[in-house]
Amino acid sequence: MLKGIFFIPYFFLLSTSFLIAQPKKWAANWYFGYNAGISFSNGAPQPLSGGVISTWEGCANISDNEGNLLFYTDGSTIRNKKHLVMPGAVDLGGHSSTTQSSTIVPLPEENNIYYVFSIDFSGGEKTLQYAIVDMQLNEGLGGLVSKNNVLLTNSSEGLTVIKHCNSIDYWILANELGTNSFKAFKLTNEGLNRKFVESKIGARKGPAGHLKASPNGQKIAVALFSDSFELFDFNPNTGVLSNPMLIRHPEFHPTYGLEFSADNRYLYMAGTLVDGKQIYQFDLTAGSASAVLQSKTSIGKIADSYFGALQLGPDNKIYVAINGHNHLAVINNPNLKGTECGFVRDGVSLGGKKSGIGLPNFISAPFNVQPRVFISRTIGKTCKDITLKADIAPNVGNWHYQWFLDGKPIQKATQTSLALTQYGSYQVIINEIGSCHNDTISSEELDVEFLNANPEFTIANCNNVLLKANANAPFQWVGNDIPSEQESQDTLTIAGYGVQTYRLKMFYSDNTSCFVQKELRVVFPPTQSYKLEKNSLVSCDTVTLNAPISPNWDTYRWKLLDNSTVSAHKITVRQSGQYIVFVENKQTQCVTKDTVNVIIHQSPTIKNNESFCLSAATLELQAGANDESLMYDWAPNPSKNASLVVDKAGSYHVRVTTPQGCSSSRSINVVELQKVTLGSNITLCEGDPIELSPTITNAPNPVSYRWSSGENARTIKPTKSGTYTLTTRQSVCETVDSVKVIIHPLPQIKANETVCLDKEIEAGGLDKDLTYHWLHSAETTPVITISALGVYKVKITNSLGCTATRTISINAYCPPHVYAPDAFTPNGDGINDVFSLFVASGQPVCLDIYNRWGQLIKRNENESPGWDGQVDGTLSPEGSYPYVFRYKIRNDNSIHEYRGVVILQR
Known part of the structure; x- marks a missing residue:
């Protein structure tokens, strides 16, 4: 049974008692295939340009601890970070058609020396040899120290590197072609030990296929370039292989690419060439060889090419070469089972470059991070059962757990979780099972305390008691008359009567839904009573509560229904319920109370006025x-x-x-309702005066006006035809009336003018169907003849009855002007048969006609002289005839002449 509560906030406590190894970035840059490359420098892989490597299969790359490229090789030639051939670094024994033609290993505890291992394919014989590079040479671009140092003749094409148990040295592991012999060479800070450790185990090895080690260095996988591959245990301390396991299936031909998941649980295998169309996942924890084979799951397929190498990247994803493709395939979540691992065929673009079937060959998991262990906490349903759990990140490998309490191991506490039974300081220490390392990883110590609150009360004064929580966890007082603002106080004074029970609820600081509580039975001392005049009140809508003032009390405080308080002896309330008045004597500190039950009936809800x-x-x-x-x-x-x-x-x-x-x-x-009328419709002529004004009755209140034309006045003066509507409103009454106004246009006439005296003047009407009335003579024609100077007015009326007056002023005599034609045709057709002249502002006297020899042939002395083309009844011939036209000017008896020539034509 728990005695208290767990009081540690819920967050992860990370260990600070050991150093976390930061991953080296040796594998940050990859150059492979046909001038292809990718970089992990900024996280997600991005295409690299500039690479000049061109190889179908194996290659190797190395970058410094910060991810800066140092050099790369296809096994035959080494190129520096500027993609130039390192001086002398040619003919190193590698070959473009070797599975793992090369790998690069730094000399332990040395920053500048690197061993470059390669497998020679010349003459059909494969030889494992190495070269040594010193990066201090050639101004930091690197140079050869030695090359073509033979390690193993008759080598297969598999080559891998495993970290030694001491976390410093390396094993370079190869297998002998056509035999079951594995040879492990140890590289230390003193150099390469050419005396190998041999393990004769498993099947005979074919020429091609990958040799891969698991990230923790405890498993070896070998592709046999057939319908099978092998699994072995590997001892990183001794370099010895053991426990062979042959995995065979007819679908596998020919096995080629291999890679382990970062957590060492799954192995991925791909075939190659025309039959290599699938990638399989195997669960290495399944047990026997048959169980591992049974776990086989196809997670990726291809139809238009075939797969090649598989390589674990710095992001713990596995990248897959596809022959002739400009993308790498990716297994995004290799630690997940089956198709959940997330195979993507075109996972990483190569920026237009193409892959062969090889990828760079790296040291097994050079980017691994040392695991961290921390403790998390869960709370059970009872809120009293607490469990601690050891969490490891990253969780790769099998672990042994040992829990400690106050520095001492807890018997049988070797699981990932621990149910708590007592308080103290807890810690968990883990060791990886099967690891060659003896290092332990410890969590931070976590103090756990089961807290017991011991609430108590003491008599203060009058009817007051002092409550004390005595709790060392977050808590809340629950009980009668405890103000909300004081419910979290460790000590508080309350007033009450008789015996009452209070509860102390204690919470987890991060999980307030879980709590434990203790009860406190409080006996209040007797005190002087206080009574209200009435203990029940009934009222409509509101009621005023009045606490009678007494000399025994000097403070009055009402408690409302929402538990808030108001300091006053009189308050107005609007809700039914029980109201409590607390009265206090500040001198004696006595507090008492009385209660009134209020019933408030609501007045009916009614509309507004x-x-x-x-x-x-x-x-x-x-x-x-x-x-x-x-x-x-x-x-x-x-x-x-x-x-x-x-x-x-x-x-x-x-x-x-x-x-x-x-x-x-x-x-x-x-x-x-007011009565409004605008009268009958109105017809008038343009310019006639008009005013629209309503007649309104039954309107004792002020009236507002709104005309359809937009005006708001009582009276308006329309200027154009239309229907005018008036809306009037007085108070809430509104009425409408309309009147039609027709305004006819005036006749269109010429403007008034002043002219000289001529024979005739015109009225000047411009419309059709007009009538005329000359005011000086009552004439009704549009044109009249005048003979005197003066002012002449004419009224012009259109068909609509609208009249306009025009004024013509004659203020001078017009100068004479003779109008004479140039020719005439007296042929009896009624058109232009007579030659006649007209004189404006003058009077004709006579017209003389001459022949071409100047003889007078015709004289006409009437008021309208003319010639019909005959002389004494005889037709005159066609031709030109001179003439003299004599006339007088008005008010002047002198004779004037006008001479000309007229042409007679028939």
Whole structure:
């Protein structure tokens, strides 16, 4: 049984008692295939340009600890970070058609020396040899120290590097072609030990296929370039292989690419060449060889090419070469089972470059991070059962757990979780099972305390007691008369009566839904009583609570229904319920209380005051509250109904009362509808005066006006035809009337003018169907003849009856002007048969016609002289005839002449 509570906030406590190894970035840059490359320098892989490597299969790359490229090789030639051939670094024995043609290993505890291992394919014989590079040479671009140092003749194409148990040295592991012999060479800070450790185990090895080690260095996988591959245990301390396991299936031909997941649990295998169309996942924890084979899951397929190498990247994803493709395939989550591992065929673009079937060959997991262990906590359903759990990140490998309490191991506490039974300081220490390392990883110590609150009370004074929580966890007091602002105080004073029980609820600081609680039985001392005048009140809507003032008490405080308080002896409330008044004597510090039960009935809900228009003979008014239980009282027209019919304007009132006697009232103003008329339609001529003004009756209140033309005045003066509508409003009454106004246009005439005296003047009308009236002579023709100077006026009327007056002023005599044609045709057709002349502002005297020899042949002395082309009844021949036209000017008897020539044509 728990005695208290766990009081540590819920967050992860990370270990600081060991150093976390930061990953080296040796594998940050990859150059492979046909000038292809990718970089992990910024996290996600991005295409690299500039690489000049061109190889179908194996290659190797190395970068420094910060991820800066140092050099790379196809096994035959080494190129520096500028992609230039390192001096002398050619013919190193590698070959473009070797599975793992090369690998690069730094000399332990040395920053500048690197061993470059390669497998020679010349002449059909494969030889494992090495070269040594010193990065201090050639101004930091690196140079060869030695090359073509033979380690193993008749080598297969598999080559891998495993970290030694001491975490410093390396094993270079190869297998002998056609035999079951594995040879492990140890590289230390003193150099390469050419004396190998041999393990003769498993099947005979074919020429091609990858040789791979698991990230923890405890498993070896070998592709046999057939229908099978092998698994072995590897001892990183001794370099010895053991426990062979042959995995065979007819679908596998030919096995080629291999890679382990970062957590060492799964192995991925791909075939190659025309038959290598699938990638398989195997669960290495399944047990026997048959169980591992049974776990086989196809996680990726290809139809248009075939797979090649598989390589674990710095991001713990596995990248897959596809022959001739400009993308690498990716297994995004290799630690997940089956197809959940997330195979993507075109996972990483190579920026237009193409892959072969090889990828760079790296040291087994050079980017691994040393695991961290931390403790998490869970709380059970009872809120009293607490479990600690050891979490490891990253969780790769099998672990042994040992829990400690106050520095001492807890017996049988070797699981990932620990159920707590007592307080103290807890720690977990883990060791990897099967690891060659003896290092232990410890969590931070976690103090766990089961807390027991011991609430108590003491008598203070009067009827006050002092509550004390005595708790060392977050808590809340629960009980009568504890103010909300004091419920988290460790000590507080409260007043009460008799015996009451208080509870102390204690919470987890991060999980307030879980709590434990203790009860405290409090016995209050007796005190002087205080009584209200009434302990029950009934009212409508509100009630005023009045605490009578007494000389025994000097402070009054009311507790409201929401537990808030108001310091006053008189308050107004609006809700039914129980209200408590606390009274206090500050000198004696005595506090007592009394209670009043309040019942508040609500007055009926009623509409606001309104106004209506009496637009008909009668109007029905509604009380504005509907309930069968309500009672109604109307005035001045008495009625007990919910509605009232009225027939005249006035102010009406209604009171609505509930069965409990609560009432509400409202007033209704009835306004008589005003009468508005604009009269008959109006027809007039343009320019005639017009004014529209309504006649309004039954309008005791001010009236507002709104014309359809936009004006708001009572009277308007229209200027164009149309229907004019007036809307009037007084109070709530609104009425509308319209009148049609037709304004006819005046006749269109010429403007007034001043001219000289001529024979005729025109009235100047421009429209059709006009009538005329000359004022000086009553003539009705559009043109009249005049003979004197003066002012002449004419009224011009159109068909609509509208009249306009035009004035023509004659203020001078016009100079004479003779109008004479140039030719005439006296052929009897009625057109231009007579040669005649007209003199404006003058009077003809005579017309003389001459022949071409100057003889007078015709004289005409009448008022309208002319010639018909005959002389004494005889037709004159065609030709030109000179003439002399004599005329007088008005008011002048002198004779004037006008000479010319007219052509006679027939």
